[in-house]
Amino acid sequence: MKIYCCAEHVEVGLDNIVDETEVPPFINSLSNKENEEVTNNSSGFTCEYCGKPAVYIVANEHSDTICGQ
Numbered sequence: 001m002k003i004y005c006c007a008e009h010v011e012v013g014l015d016n017i018v019d020e021t022e023v024p025p026f027i028n029s030l031s032n033k034e035n036e037e038v039t040n041n042s043s044g045f046t047c048e049y050c051g052k053p054a055v056y057i058v059a060n061e062h063s064d065t066i067c068g069q
């Protein structure tokens with residue numbers, strides 16, 4: 001499960017994931033390239049709650065992470 005959200009709604013996203021999965025979620029920033037310069041929304045992701053450009057991905061699973069065996 002993965003929720004894209006803006007800075008305002010990151011907590012809502014966290015709550016939703018915890019409610020639905022009861023697993024502690026992770027927050028990944030979409031803006032580590034250019035110091036939070038996501039306002040032009042070049043990534044194309046938008047907040048699931050308000051439609052603004054997403055700043056974070058809240059997820060409950062490791063994707064592409066080292067999954068230490």
Ligand SMILES: [Zn+2]
Pocket residue numbers: 005006007008009047048049050051052
């Ligand atoms: Zn939002």
